[in-house]
Amino acid sequence: MIQQTLVLIKPDGLKKSLTGNILTRLSETKLDIIAAKIVKVSKELAEEHYRQLKDKPFFNELIKYIMGYYHKQKVMAMVYWGEDAIKKVRDLTGATNPEEADAVSIRGAYGRITTKGVYENVVHASTNEAEAEREIKLWFKPDEIIVGLYPVKIIKDTQEKRVWA
Ligand code: IDP
Numbered sequence: 001m002i003q004q005t006l007v008l009i010k011p012d013g014l015k016k017s018l019t020g021n022i023l024t025r026l027s028e029t030k031l032d033i034i035a036a037k038i039v040k041v042s043k044e045l046a047e048e049h050y051r052q053l054k055d056k057p058f059f060n061e062l063i064k065y066i067m068g069y070y071h072k073q074k075v076m077a078m079v080y081w082g083e084d085a086i087k088k089v090r091d092l093t094g095a096t097n098p099e100e101a102d103a104v105s106i107r108g109a110y111g112r113i114t115t116k117g118v119y120e121n122v123v124h125a126s127t128n129e130a131e132a133e134r135e136i137k138l139w140f141k142p143d144e145i146i147v148g149l150y151p152v153k154i155i156k157d158t159q160e161k162r163v164w165a
C-alpha cells in the first residue's frame with residue numbers, strides 16, 4: 001500500500017550533526033521525499049504534536065526537548081512517500097527507548113536517555129496512517145508537499161490560500 005509518513009530529525013539529531021547519516025539511512029528504504037523543511041518549533045506546535053502524551057510525567061521535559069531547549073532550536077521535518085512507508089521508516093527508526101532499540105537502528109545507534117529521563121531518540125516517525133495524516137497536516141501546508149495527499153479547500157483571505165479541507 002502506498003503511504004506517507006512524517007519524519008522529524010529532532011534537535012539532538014541536528015546538534016550532533018547526524019542529518020547526513022540519518023538521510024542516508026532513510027534512503028535505504030527507497031522511498032521518495034516529497035516535502036522537507038527546517039522548523040523552529042513553537043510551544044503550541046510541540047504540545048499539539050505530542051498531545052496524546054500530555055498526561056505523562058515526562059511531558060514537560062518532552063516539550064522542552066522537541067523545542068530544542070537543550071540543543072539547537074530547530075527540527076528538520078520531512079514527508080516520505082511510497083510502498084509501506086510507515087513500517088519501513090519505523091523499522092529503520094527502532095524502538096522508542098534507545099536502550100531497547102536494535103543497535104543498528106537510528107535510535108539504537110544515536111539515541112540516549114538524559115539524566116532527566118527523556119528518551120532523546122534523534123528521530124520521530126509516524127506509527128499509523130491516522131497519525132501520519134494528523135501529523136503531516138500539522139507540520140505542512142498543502143503547497144509545501146509536491147504530491148496531493150489529502151483534500152484541500154481554497155479560502156479567500158487578502159489573497160486566495162489553499163488549506164487542508
Ligand atoms: P515514538 O516516538 O516511538 O512513537 P511515543 O510513545 O509516541 O514514541 O513517544 C514520543 C516521544 O516521547 C518518544 O520518541 C520519546 O522521545 C519520548 N518518550 C516516550 N516514552 C517515554 C518515556 O517513557 N520516558 C521518557 N521519554 C519518553
Ligand code: MG
Nearest residue numbers: 125126127131
Ligand atoms: Mg509516537
